[in-house]
Amino acid sequence: MLAYLAKRVGMMIITMFLIITLTFFLMHAIPGGPFTSEKMLAPEIEAALNAKFGLDDPIWVQYINYLKGILTFDLGPSFKYPGVRVNDLILDGLPVTAQTGFLALLCVAALGIPLGVLAALNQNKWQDTAVMMFATIGVAIPSYVVATVALYFFALKLNLVPTFGLDDWRGYILPVVALSGFWLSFIARLSRSSLLEVLGQDYMVTAKAKGLHPFTVLFKHGLRNALIPIVTVLGPVVANLLTGSFVIEQIFALPGIGRHFVLSISNRDYTTIMGITIFYAAFLMVMILIVDMLYMLLDPRIKLAEKSK
Amino acid sequence: MSDAKTSIPSKNWAPARLGKGEAEYIAAPSLTYWQDVRQRLWQNKPAMLGLTFILFLIGAAFLGPLITPHTYYDQDLKLSNIAPILEVYEVDDGQGAPTYFFMNSGNFKLYETNEHGALKSILRAKKKDLIKKRHIYEFGDQQVFVDFSQLPARLLDAEENQLAVYGTKWNQTYWFGTDSLGRDVLVRQLYGARISLTVAFIATLVNFFIGIFYGGISGYFGGNVDNVMMRIVEVIATIPLTLYVILMMVVLQSGFISIIVAIGTVFWVDMARIVRGQMLTLKNQDYVDAARTMGAGTWRILTRHLLPNTIGPILVTLTLLIPSAIFIESFMSFIGLGVSVPMASWGTLTSEAVETLRAYPYQLFFPAAAISLTMFAFNFLGDGLRDALDPRLRT
Amino acid sequence: MSNHPLLEVKDLTTSFFTSRGEVQAVRGVSFDVSPGEIVGIVGESGSGKSITCMSILRLLKSNGRVVAGQAHFEGQDLLKLAEHDMRKLRGDDIAMIFQDPMTSLNPTLTVGEQIIETIIAHRGSSRKAARQRAIELFELVKIPEAASRLNSYPHEFSGGMRQRVMIAIALCCDPKLLIADEPTTALDVTIQRQILLLLKEIQARLGMAIILITHDLGVIAEVADRILVMYGGMVMETGSVDTVFARPNHPYTQGLLTSVPKLRTAHKERLRPIPGSPPDMLRPPVGCPFAPRCLRAMQICVGEVPPIFEMGDQQTHKAKCWLHHPDAPTNDEGAA
Ligand SMILES: Nc1ncnc2c1ncn2[C@@H]1O[C@H](COP(=O)(O)OP(=O)(O)OP(=O)(O)O)[C@@H](O)[C@H]1O
Ligand code: SF4
Numbered sequence A: 001m002l003a004y005l006a007k008r009v010g011m012m013i014i015t016m017f018l019i020i021t022l023t024f025f026l027m028h029a030i031p032g033g034p035f036t037s038e039k040m041l042a043p044e045i046e047a048a049l050n051a052k053f054g055l056d057d058p059i060w061v062q063y064i065n066y067l068k069g070i071l072t073f074d075l076g077p078s079f080k081y082p083g084v085r086v087n088d089l090i091l092d093g094l095p096v097t098a099q100t101g102f103l104a105l106l107c108v109a110a111l112g113i114p115l116g117v118l119a120a121l122n123q124n125k126w127q128d129t130a131v132m133m134f135a136t137i138g139v140a141i142p143s144y145v146v147a148t149v150a151l152y153f154f155a156l157k158l159n160l161v162p163t164f165g166l167d168d169w170r171g172y173i174l175p176v177v178a179l180s181g182f183w184l185s186f187i188a189r190l191s192r193s194s195l196l197e198v199l200g201q202d203y204m205v206t207a208k209a210k211g212l213h214p215f216t217v218l219f220k221h222g223l224r225n226a227l228i229p230i231v232t233v234l235g236p237v238v239a240n241l242l243t244g245s246f247v248i249e250q251i252f253a254l255p256g257i258g259r260h261f262v263l264s265i266s267n268r269d270y271t272t273i274m275g276i277t278i279f280y281a282a283f284l285m286v287m288i289l290i291v292d293m294l295y296m297l298l299d300p301r302i303k304l305a306e307k308s309k
Numbered sequence B: 001m002s003d004a005k006t007s008i009p010s011k012n013w014a015p016a017r018l019g020k021g022e023a024e025y026i027a028a029p030s031l032t033y034w035q036d037v038r039q040r041l042w043q044n045k046p047a048m049l050g051l052t053f054i055l056f057l058i059g060a061a062f063l064g065p066l067i068t069p070h071t072y073y074d075q076d077l078k079l080s081n082i083a084p085i086l087e088v089y090e091v092d093d094g095q096g097a098p099t100y101f102f103m104n105s106g107n108f109k110l111y112e113t114n115e116h117g118a119l120k121s122i123l124r125a126k127k128k129d130l131i132k133k134r135h136i137y138e139f140g141d142q143q144v145f146v147d148f149s150q151l152p153a154r155l156l157d158a159e160e161n162q163l164a165v166y167g168t169k170w171n172q173t174y175w176f177g178t179d180s181l182g183r184d185v186l187v188r189q190l191y192g193a194r195i196s197l198t199v200a201f202i203a204t205l206v207n208f209f210i211g212i213f214y215g216g217i218s219g220y221f222g223g224n225v226d227n228v229m230m231r232i233v234e235v236i237a238t239i240p241l242t243l244y245v246i247l248m249m250v251v252l253q254s255g256f257i258s259i260i261v262a263i264g265t266v267f268w269v270d271m272a273r274i275v276r277g278q279m280l281t282l283k284n285q286d287y288v289d290a291a292r293t294m295g296a297g298t299w300r301i302l303t304r305h306l307l308p309n310t311i312g313p314i315l316v317t318l319t320l321l322i323p324s325a326i327f328i329e330s331f332m333s334f335i336g337l338g339v340s341v342p343m344a345s346w347g348t349l350t351s352e353a354v355e356t357l358r359a360y361p362y363q364l365f366f367p368a369a370a371i372s373l374t375m376f377a378f379n380f381l382g383d384g385l386r387d388a389l390d391p392r393l394r395t
Numbered sequence C: 001m002s003n004h005p006l007l008e009v010k011d012l013t014t015s016f017f018t019s020r021g022e023v024q025a026v027r028g029v030s031f032d033v034s035p036g037e038i039v040g041i042v043g044e045s046g047s048g049k050s051i052t053c054m055s056i057l058r059l060l061k062s063n064g065r066v067v068a069g070q071a072h073f074e075g076q077d078l079l080k081l082a083e084h085d086m087r088k089l090r091g092d093d094i095a096m097i098f099q100d101p102m103t104s105l106n107p108t109l110t111v112g113e114q115i116i117e118t119i120i121a122h123r124g125s126s127r128k129a130a131r132q133r134a135i136e137l138f139e140l141v142k143i144p145e146a147a148s149r150l151n152s153y154p155h156e157f158s159g160g161m162r163q164r165v166m167i168a169i170a171l172c173c174d175p176k177l178l179i180a181d182e183p184t185t186a187l188d189v190t191i192q193r194q195i196l197l198l199l200k201e202i203q204a205r206l207g208m209a210i211i212l213i214t215h216d217l218g219v220i221a222e223v224a225d226r227i228l229v230m231y232g233g234m235v236m237e238t239g240s241v242d243t244v245f246a247r248p249n250h251p252y253t254q255g256l257l258t259s260v261p262k263l264r265t266a267h268k269e270r271l272r273p274i275p276g277s278p279p280d281m282l283r284p285p286v287g288c289p290f291a292p293r294c295l296r297a298m299q300i301c302v303g304e305v306p307p308i309f310e311m312g313d314q315q316t317h318k319a320k321c322w323l324h325h326p327d328a329p330t331n332d333e334g335a336a
């Protein structure tokens, strides 16, 4: 178990390093980008800029400096906002993004899994049809469409919720719904098929033949096994909730990291783009690690396969 | 068992002739795998509906722009933000010549139409009374006021009575209306479909070939090559792909080719894994040998054993890749990283519509509906295909 | 053996209702099991052996239903029992072992947990007592290092060991009836024998009745007291093992027996198939289900299901075949 963990963390650090390197050199490869020469700037301003951001140094020196910065959790200065550091931007947006993201994840798990279970236990009955219809709609309609249509009807037309901001708890409703819609549906479908698969397994018949209480059969033998494939997709779900927050924060004008990120893209604020990307990647690596550990807890086969290696 | 002792007519004790019947019984008519697949797919209504919609969409996207009088970039600022459905009013100028017009509720301007709803031109107000918040129009000796002192704006006649609607007409000139620059929404919509579909198809094909190539090599060589290549895939799989696409778009600068490159180089990981898996099973041809010793010909082995096992999962992955490519493209365009103006894709159309959401909410309808319906269609088709190819997976 | 049968199945009829129609898996099966008796059920794949047992235990998939019949266990009809009472019987008085020990154990729970939960469910004993009982059971089924093996997961066991675990679970409440559905089919030949001997030994020690489903006539010959030959959802022939093997009175049984060259051999012999294939239970033949493949089929066989005839040689020996009708043309093979 410990060896496995160490191996995973090792892999993670290598992946992180690759991502940082890739991002750094991609940003520096931009033709006509600020790291080469900013258009229409007076030469003296450009020189000052270059000196300030260390752009005169050879690229590998810049690279080493950047890596050093990351080791001390410093993502450098913003390229567009004087005096603002990327760390500040991230810290500024973090509460909003974390709150909406966490609520969305909660919705996905706390609604998606029960809905899928409900459908599987009532296979081919109306509950199943209803859940599957809902899930098909949720999977097909893109989040930004859900967001804008909902914004129009519930905020502009019916005035039920504010059009932007999170001052009021109702402000969270639309962003969270739009953010979680797709993954909620996806998880509902996955839970359904996973549980159906498990319900058809021989060991479920064994559990019933042993005379166990139906609840024990369903929860201890059924759901526990059905959860395994669901847990494996939780990592990607978190990743996608994050990237989904880019548009959602933009549409609902939420001051989160996603909005800073999209803004930095349109501003060509390259250090911020780089910094936020790396922050996201690191966050996701940690999430994936957590999911892996959860997975090991649920499925003893993994633990042992690793042990015997 | 009481009838055991009842007597039975003697002819019933004659031997049964079973020659032909028996042979037929044993060799029950069986469909070939592909006939079976086709039949199951054919019977799957949502999948067929999806397929029909996709074919229709492709036809419309590629033929539609050729036959409309408008182009996707022609602007007519005088005729901007016109709705597809118009409430047409009629005024008589006193000499018996009627004028037909409608009011744009977003900007309170009046536009002349014919009685069927074909657009003629914008009408000029005689006087703009900004204190009383009304515009005064004159039709011969008739006066019409546009009163926007309270919303929604009203049309009043000289006696301050509200004008009666002559009829609700479908916009004959611009079937889907115009956007904020006075461009034809229908053509832009069709053009958007063309861009979105092209990007999605090409990107999917690129992914497909990279996946086949990568997975094929990995599976074919096996051993250490396979080990290293699969490790790389593992690393790539942990990188959030949307983030990667965004970075690529930042680096490549937005545009048609860039988005294809960015999307085309991202989603091949699943495909590579599947192809590798298939390759490994193909290499392990025990069951092929088994089929051969049982007297099956090469063609039969290929069509009944190898192809169904290999093509099926690849085909399903492919059909489900297309909607994700469509989604990513529109997502990118929505946040301003997709195709560049004046090109349109569903994502740009949606984000343009969002900007005018308050004044012209109906502009959201067409791009939102188009992308949602397309996603439905591809999802239905993909699910149907999966069920048809492997009925065991059907739940 | 006492006079009162432990289990008395009468005219059991079970169907599955699928999108393609009604699959008539079991069509009027009747048989008894006396206390302490081993009854073997043989028949080709799809003949309804498993479904017969699953109907008795009421463990059918949701699309399956017992359409008619009774199954009296110690006097009460299992098919009319409240689900709650039925549950109390399962795993307690009636236990079951399945064919594939690879898939019949829950992969994510330790084997100890899977046996302990059963003991607790029926006996309400403490975890500690249940664990003690589990160790005893593991010793009974000859799993070495019983105490430590309780903490292992199923995939850490070999197939034979897993089947021993399954048997231990089945035995945990001293069942009066043990239903073993092809307990050895999925195992290696040498292991098959060990498991069979184990079952026989345990039966001798604990004295429960066993219904043993198998494809393998050799297994029946070795361990069973009585045999039930099934085909097309019906019992074709039944009787004591010795009688039926010595004087098979049904063409299907005869076919089965001649297709096994040597009985009582350790080497695994697959049945040499009788030409033709079993009936499609969606549209079973109107008459005798075996008629399409029977070399001695008569006109009447095609049109009418044969009744059950008692053979003269032994009271329990019966066959469902028109050849035994008094009016049927006599033939040397018929009473061979
Ligand atoms: N869930 C189900 N739905 C529809 N038909 C079923 C179902 N389960 C079993 N059947 C059908 O019931 C019939 C009897 O099956 P059963 O499992 O009892 O056969 P068996 O004699 O145990 O065969 P085997 O030796 O292969 O185990 C078969 O024709 C089978 O196709
Ligand atoms: S009833 Fe007829 S068909 Fe059936 S086994 Fe007897 S002889 Fe053969």
Ligand SMILES: [Mg+2]
Pocket (backbone or CB within 6 Å): C049, C050, C051, C181
């Ligand atoms: Mg069976």
